Amino acid sequence: MIYDAAIIGAGPAGSAASFFLSQRGYKVIVIERSRKASSICGEYVPDPSSLGIEGEVGSSYSEFFKPFVVNELRRISFKIFGRSFKVDYLGYSIKRSEMVEDRLERAQDLGADVRLGESFITLEREEVYKILTSKGEYFARYVIGADGFLSRISRFLNGEKVDLDDVSIAFPIEAELKVEDPSEMKLIFDEEVAPGAYAWIIPRGDSRANVGLGIRCSMITMNPLDYMRKFLSILGIEARDLRGRFVPVGGLVKRVAEDGIFLLGDAAGMVIPSNGGGIHNAIISAYLLSKSLESELPEEKYTSYVNRYIRGDLEAGLTYRRAADVLLRLGILKKMIGLLPRSMASEAITGRRGKYYPLLKIVSYLYPLSKGRGGSRSACRLA
Numbered sequence: 001m002i003y004d005a006a007i008i009g010a011g012p013a014g015s016a017a018s019f020f021l022s023q024r025g026y027k028v029i030v031i032e033r034s035r036k037a038s039s040i041c042g043e044y045v046p047d048p049s050s051l052g053i054e055g056e057v058g059s060s061y062s063e064f065f066k067p068f069v070v071n072e073l074r075r076i077s078f079k080i081f082g083r084s085f086k087v088d089y090l091g092y093s094i095k096r097s098e099m100v101e102d103r104l105e106r107a108q109d110l111g112a113d114v115r116l117g118e119s120f121i122t123l124e125r126e127e128v129y130k131i132l133t134s135k136g137e138y139f140a141r142y143v144i145g146a147d148g149f150l151s152r153i154s155r156f157l158n159g160e161k162v163d164l165d166d167v168s169i170a171f172p173i174e175a176e177l178k179v180e181d182p183s184e185m186k187l188i189f190d191e192e193v194a195p196g197a198y199a200w201i202i203p204r205g206d207s208r209a210n211v212g213l214g215i216r217c218s219m220i221t222m223n224p225l226d227y228m229r230k231f232l233s234i235l236g237i238e239a240r241d242l243r244g245r246f247v248p249v250g251g252l253v254k255r256v257a258e259d260g261i262f263l264l265g266d267a268a269g270m271v272i273p274s275n276g277g278g279i280h281n282a283i284i285s286a287y288l289l290s291k292s293l294e295s296e297l298p299e300e301k302y303t304s305y306v307n308r309y310i311r312g313d314l315e316a317g318l319t320y321r322r323a324a325d326v327l328l329r330l331g332i333l334k335k336m337i338g339l340l341p342r343s344m345a346s347e348a349i350t351g352r353r354g355k356y357y358p359l360l361k362i363v364s365y366l367y368p369l370s371k372g373r374g375g376s377r378s379a380c381r382l383a
């Protein structure tokens with residue numbers, strides 16, 4: 001049989017693609033290498049109003065995750081090199097695994113063929129695509145790359161090059177923790193705690209939280225796990241089985257669609273580079289794909305939707321991340337932090353373009369000169 005689409009990967013992007021495409025009547029097959037299509041992360045998603053996304057795109061995104069919300073978060077409390085302040089920003093802590101599993105099941109009810117524990121190996125272009133996996137071969141008109149960081153599908157469109165400066169490694173756990181205000185997420189920026197990124201405490205109620213940190217692969221000087229162990233010991237949390245996962249923070253890939261191949265979520269570099277959040281774009285890109293396949297020129301349509309709804313925040317986030325890299329590497333950020341307006345920091349971290357964007361854009365031009373200062377590149381190897 002020939003499927004309309006073969007979706008590679010069943011994380012937030014792949015599960016959303018299977019759900020939205022099946023809803024529109026497409027016959028899809030989902031290939032996921034893990035036996036269980038789930039894993040935890042910070043499990044935080046912004047409200048569509050915080051992202052400035054309205055209309056059917058915003059409501060489709062929101063309806064996708066809303067049944068899995070465990071806690072509403074109304075504020076972000078920042079601690080940046082010892083300076084503390086708060087901003088209002090609406091978001092949610094969600095049950096990510098339940099969301100992914102439920103959406104895959106719904107897609108299956110609508111006819112999707114879901115294969116867990118099966119790895120994509122390669123593809124060949126015949127009249128349609130022939131997809132070779134660890135267990136067999138399948139035929140499909142479209143191939144959807146939802147296979148995350150170091151996507152094999154993206155290699156067909158964008159090659160293999162990865163700059164270590166564009167990669168973070170992050171560790172999440174869920175733990176018992178008494179939190180003062182369950183509606184407030186805490187982000188801690190400190191070179192000693194989380195070089196080049198930040199540590200987080202995301203309440204899931206008043207006595208549980210998702211706790212973790214991200215660190216930039218090019219800025220660390222010790223074993224990545226030791227940063228997480230140190231942070232947990234400060235909080236008095238004991239944890240075993242800590243596992244890090246890579247986060248692409250280099251922005252959008254060059255080509256998101258070509259010749260019947262489409263890239264979604266992390267496979268397309270859709271993580272906001274200044275905060276590491278990518279669940280929202282994984283879901284939104286899947287919805288945009290489902291709309292695009294109705295067009296006569298789906299690749300062009302999808303690319304134009306990505307440019308309209310996703311590209312802007314990724315470009316702004318990359319500019320902010322690079323400006324922060326410059327200030328960090330020159331040792332200026334820590335000294336200047338008391339002088340910087342709060343709104344500049346919150347703009348940069350949430351990744352939305354604001355009044356300080358032009359200034360930070362100028363600072364970001366120095367980024368190529370700052371590269372390679374500090375950190376140890378060998379401490380973090382890409383698997």
Ligand SMILES: Cc1cc2nc3c(=O)[nH]c(=O)nc-3n(C[C@H](O)[C@H](O)[C@H](O)COP(=O)(O)OP(=O)(O)OC[C@H]3O[C@@H](n4cnc5c(N)ncnc54)[C@H](O)[C@@H]3O)c2cc1C
Nearest residue numbers: 009011012013033041042043044120148170265266278279
């Ligand atoms: C520790 C950590 C914390 C994070 N916290 C947050 C957060 O709080 N909020 C937020 O918005 N974002 C967060 N992120 C980022 C977020 O997890 C990703 O942006 C999101 O998971 C992207 O979804 P995805 O489906 O595109 O990719 P993934 O979740 O990476 O899913 C890709 C899937 O493809 C499968 N796959 C890969 N290769 C193959 C293959 N060859 N064959 C078959 N299957 C394959 C993988 O097994 C995986 O299931 C965090 C990331 C990390 C690492």
